[in-house]
Amino acid sequence: MITFVKRPEPSKIWTIATPILAVVLTMILGGLLFAAMGKDPVAAIRTIFWDPLFNEQFAGYSRPQLLVKAGPLILIAIGLSLGFKAGIWNIGAEGQYIMGALTGAAVGLALYPLDAWWIFPLMVIAGAFGGFLWAMIPALLKTKFNTNEILVSLMLVYVAEQILASAALGFLRNPEGNGFPGSRNLSQIPAMSNPELITGTGAHWGVVAAFASVVAAYVLINKHMLGFQIRLTGESPRAARFAGVKDKLLVVFCLGTAGALAGLAGLFEVTGPAGQISIDFGAGYGFTAIIVAFLGRLNPIGILLAGLLLALTFIGGELAQFMLGLPSAAIQVFQGMLLMILLAMDILVNYRVMIVKKESA
Amino acid sequence: MxxxxxxxxxxxxxxxxxxxxxxxxxxxxxxxxxxxxxxxxxxxxxxxxxxxxxxxxxxxxxxxxxxxxxxxxxxxxxxxxxxxxxxxxxxxxxxxxxxxxxxxxxxxxxxxxxxxxxxxxxxxxxxxxxxxxxxxxxxxxxxxxxxxxxxxxxxxxxxxxxxxxxxxxxxxxxxxxxxxxxxxxxxxxxxxxxxxxxxxxxxxxxxxxxxxxxxxxxxxxxxxxxxxxxxxxGQTLHVPSREGGETGNVLLEVKGLDFAPANPFGTKLKNVSLTLRAGEVLGIGGVAGNGQDELLSVLSGEARTGKGAVMFEGQDVSHLGPNARRKIGILAAPEERLGHAAAPNMSLTENAALTATIRKKLSKNNFLNWKKTEDFAREIIKAFDVRTPGPGSAARSLSGGNLQKFVIGREVLQEPKILVVNQPTWGVDASAAADIRQALLDLAARGAGLVVISQDLDELMEISDHFAALNEGTLTAPRPAKGLTVDEIGLMMGGAHDMEVAEL
CATH class of the missing domain: 3.40.50.300 (P-loop containing nucleotide triphosphate hydrolases)
Known part of the structure; x- marks a missing residue:
């Protein structure tokens, strides 16, 4: 009989080893799944994990996509992880992402056709501010009226989607767009565009911001008093109050930072890869980032790797769909498997597996 | 038989x-x-x-x-x-x-x-x-x-x-x-x-x-x-000895304090008054759940009270939070070790930072100096004989008694002017309990004022100069501990508040 014995403290080795083990295990189980569907398991796994980066035929297109997709995921997940560490559950990053993009784009378009160097930086600030303000709604409701931030932030996603639709159809619609919904294409306006900085990498300003946020979050969490207070609040709210943590201020800080980073991600997306405000601008980054945050164990470095890994499975999954004719449902099962196995393996961090002889009753 | x-x-x-x-x-x-x-x-x-x-x-x-x-x-x-x-x-x-x-x-x-x-x-x-x-x-x-x-x-x-x-x-x-x-x-x-x-x-x-x-x-x-x-x-017991130092000027004064805790199952404090002088140990007895946690939270600054309710060296400190009180020298060690006095999954070093950053100057510009914090954790471990592999161990990996030694040590080594402790030796073995009591008495001898809340009457009788009892949120008037009989203490704890009147 196998039993689990709680470790006196979390194992450091397993904290690092479980994600690697989980990926390997997913490859094996996923391979079995693909084999059962009559596909070559080795080819399928290679198409998902290897070809997007190293296949000569596809890598030219898909390699830059890795950073394009991972950038916003990482940026948003870093913001969310601060709150999650403190037990503040912001589920509405998607809404903050949309509002950031809208605010930033609106500021830029209001100045059109002015051409000045400071327009893009101003839009960046406006984008962060838009996301921040949207996150302040659940933050203030929570601190003033003790509402549940999970519900409020989630509901505001749907409000943001409606505002997005009305903007794309109404006040931000391209006047020269022949009546089609959607704003002017910001990526084609030099003063407002967020271009690929190094050709062939996919790296735009949002990717730079994502990497910067990883470093900043790492320093904050590990060296700064505020990061210590965030961790302490998540570990033990009562001990945190005893340590003098102002819990309401912490709610405002965590939600505000997450909102600002999500807003930034939205702004960089709308001025770069997406190009314009459109009805379907919200592509679900804000929700996927929740998975990235947990996959990365709320650790900045972990989030960086998790964001890249998830982006890879998305790109590789698409590739496998049209290369091998795998149904998209199978790819989703595979991605789901990866998440489940990663989370299930977590038990090894806090528990030891022991094999005991079955006792005779 | x-x-x-x-x-x-x-x-x-x-x-x-x-x-x-x-x-x-x-x-x-x-x-x-x-x-x-x-x-x-x-x-x-x-x-x-x-x-x-x-x-x-x-x-x-x-x-x-x-x-x-x-x-x-x-x-x-x-x-x-x-x-x-x-x-x-x-x-x-x-x-x-x-x-x-x-x-x-x-x-x-x-x-x-x-x-x-x-x-x-x-x-x-x-x-x-x-x-x-x-x-x-x-x-x-x-x-x-x-x-x-x-x-x-x-x-x-x-x-x-x-x-x-x-x-x-x-x-x-x-x-x-x-x-x-x-x-x-x-x-x-x-x-x-x-x-x-x-x-x-x-x-x-x-x-x-x-x-x-x-x-x-x-x-x-x-x-x-x-x-x-x-x-x-398994060894000869070391009984703490009261130095019996002179008590000095008034450090802490609580007057007519009323306090209703946010928790609906908590106990309301009613008209609590006490005075604490430098070098004095005030023992507060009473059965658990009669307002001990609330009294500690009011003194530590976790709970704020009305203006003028808590005075420190003549200044009103009622509005100050825990860290502002630490700055002026009011420290506390709550009863619940895991989850209140210490964070279970955090290392001892991190738990040292929990209360000591201000008085031990463990941070600069809000950046924590982990090296210095770890040194402080080591100092506590050494001075209070905390049995643990090292300062990197998680608080929950320590036995209750050892964690208690760590928590008390963390506060005592910060040289507070006032230390409020709740159940300082609860679940601690006899020799460690004697060490903790001795450390508290030494602290008082160096001129600090101590409020010791405990359910162990023997302990209170051993270390207190004055004794009072909490009963349903009401504190009896403190009396000199010397000469109190078990019956008198029982009556104080049981709520015979007219006892003082009867004596007049």
């Missing part, structure tokens, strides 16, 4: 620790037998095996001369073994009879049950109304519910785990009468405690455990408390 339970060579191993090692002892019919030992000596493991909660790795038990190996507590109860736990498992929203019914395999009709509860409670001198809601009962009354729950099964052996830790002296007397009556009817009692005077008053025999092994047996009626304690600890 015939033998009821015989335990031979019981051994139980947990990963990394042998909790019971070849333990043998026996209890006669109608005997009150004490199980003595420090925390971690293996008492709980032993009774858990007798009660069927754990299975021994080796060894046998005999009940009434026949083999006894309970698979679970139900089997143990069927064999006539009952247990009253230290922590009650009662539903506050239900009444007494309903609570008793919940613990029975085949509860009778409510009316019959209520009748039998009344009968048992009258027979054994345990006043208890079966229709009352448990939430309204005192700790002592709640314990009676648990005891009656056991007595209804007509047990042959009753196991009691630290039964008096929540009782006032008067309630202890009632309990002892009940236990003696049970004994006279032939029920055996296995009595776990570390209060040696109680054991001397009640028990016929005692088995002493240390580090999982039986280190001695004695007749507590003829053995001194001191020699029993030394057997328990």
């Amino acid at each position: 015939t033998e009821l339970l015989k335990v031979v060579g019981l051994t139980r191993e947990y990963p990394g620790v042998r909790a019971n090692d070849d333990v043998s002892f026996s209890i006669g019919t109608g005997e009150v037998h004490a199980l003595l030992g420090e925390n971690g000596a293996g008492k709980s493991t032993l009774v858990k095996m007798i009660y069927g909660l754990e299975k021994p790795d080796a060894g046998t038990m005999q009940l009434h001369g026949s083999s006894y190996a309970p698979q679970n507590p139900q089997a143990a109860r069927a064999a006539g073994v009952a247990m009253v736990f230290q922590h009650f498992s009662l539903f506050e929203a239900l009444n007494v009879a309903e609570n008793v019914a919940l613990g029975m395999e085949n509860p009778p009709k409510m009316r019959e049950l209520a009748a039998s509860i009344r009968e048992v409670s009258e027979n054994y001198g345990l006043p208890l109304d079966p229709d009352r809601i448990v939430g309204d009962l005192s700790a002592g009354e709640r314990q009676r519910v648990e005891i009656i729950r056991c007595l209804l099964q007509d047990p042959k052996l009753l196991i009691m785990d630290e039964p008096t830790s929540v009782l006032t002296p008067q309630e202890v007397e009632i309990l002892f009468k009940t236990l003696r009556k049970l004994q006279s009817e032939g029920t055996s009692i296995l009595y776990i405690s570390h209060k040696l005077e109680e054991i001397r008053a009640l028990c016929d025999g005692a088995t002493i455990l240390r580090l999982g092994k039986v280190v001695g047996e004695c007749d507590p009626k003829v053995t001194t408390a001191r020699s029993m304690a030394e057997m328990m600890v």
Whole structure:
């Protein structure tokens, strides 16, 4: 009989080893799944994990996509992880992402056709501010009226989607767009565009911001008093109050930072890869980032790797769909498997597996 | 006296620790037998095996001369073994009879049950109304519910785990009468405690455990408390000595403080007043749940009170939070070690940063200096003999006593002007408790004022200059501890607030 014995403290080795083990295990189980569907398991796994980066035929297109997709995921997940560490559950990053993009784009378009160097930086600030303000709604409701931030932030996603639709159809619609919904294409306006900085990498300003946020979050969490207070609040709210943590201020800080980073991600997306405000601008980054945050164990470095890994499975999954004719449902099962196995393996961090002889009753 | 339970060579191993090692002892019919030992000596493991909660790795038990190996507590109860736990498992929203019914395999009709509860409670001198809601009962009354729950099964052996830790002296007397009556009817009692005077008053025999092994047996009626304690600890006890320094000017003054906690199950503080001078130890007694946590939170700054309620050196500090109070020298160590005084999953270094960043200057521009923090954690570990692999260990990996030493050490080494502690030696073994008390007394001797909240009256009598008691959120006027009798203390704790008036 196998039993689990709680470790006196979390194992450091397993904290690092479980994600690697989980990926390997997913490859094996996923391979079995693909084999059962009559596909070559080795080819399928290679198409998902290897070809997007190293296949000569596809890598030219898909390699830059890795950073394009991972950038916003990482940026948003870093913001969310601060709150999650403190037990503040912001589920509405998607809404903050949309509002950031809208605010930033609106500021830029209001100045059109002015051409000045400071327009893009101003839009960046406006984008962060838009996301921040949207996150302040659940933050203030929570601190003033003790509402549940999970519900409020989630509901505001749907409000943001409606505002997005009305903007794309109404006040931000391209006047020269022949009546089609959607704003002017910001990526084609030099003063407002967020271009690929190094050709062939996919790296735009949002990717730079994502990497910067990883470093900043790492320093904050590990060296700064505020990061210590965030961790302490998540570990033990009562001990945190005893340590003098102002819990309401912490709610405002965590939600505000997450909102600002999500807003930034939205702004960089709308001025770069997406190009314009459109009805379907919200592509679900804000929700996927929740998975990235947990996959990365709320650790900045972990989030960086998790964001890249998830982006890879998305790109590789698409590739496998049209290369091998795998149904998209199978790819989703595979991605789901990866998440489940990663989370299930977590038990090894806090528990030891022991094999005991079955006792005779 | 015939033998009821015989335990031979019981051994139980947990990963990394042998909790019971070849333990043998026996209890006669109608005997009150004490199980003595420090925390971690293996008492709980032993009774858990007798009660069927754990299975021994080796060894046998005999009940009434026949083999006894309970698979679970139900089997143990069927064999006539009952247990009253230290922590009650009662539903506050239900009444007494309903609570008793919940613990029975085949509860009778409510009316019959209520009748039998009344009968048992009258027979054994345990006043208890079966229709009352448990939430309204005192700790002592709640314990009676648990005891009656056991007595209804007509047990042959009753196991009691630290039964008096929540009782006032008067309630202890009632309990002892009940236990003696049970004994006279032939029920055996296995009595776990570390209060040696109680054991001397009640028990016929005692088995002493240390580090999982039986280190001695004695007749507590003829053995001194001191020699029993030394057997328990395995060394000569170091009794703290009161330096008896002069008390100085007034440090802390609380006047007419009213406070309603945010938690609806908390206790309201009503018109609490106290004065604390430099070098003074003010002991505050009382049964748990009478406002101890609330008093600490008001003094530590976790809870804010009305203007002018808490004065420090003549300044109003009522509006200051915990860190602002730490800055001026008011420190506190709460009762709940895991989750209040320390964060369970964080390392000792991080837990050192929890309260010490300000006074120990562990941060600069809000950036923590982990090297300095770790040095401070090491200093605590060394000065207070905290048994741990090192400052990187998680707080939850420490035993209760060791963590308590760490928590107290963390505050004492910051050289506070005022230190408020709640239950400083709760769950700490005798020698470590003596060390903690000595550290507190040394701190007072260096001119700090101490408020020591505790349920251990012996401890309070040993270290206090003044004594007051909390009762339902009201604090009695502090009186000099010297010369107080147990009866007077009991009355203070029981709520006879007119005692001072009567004395005038």
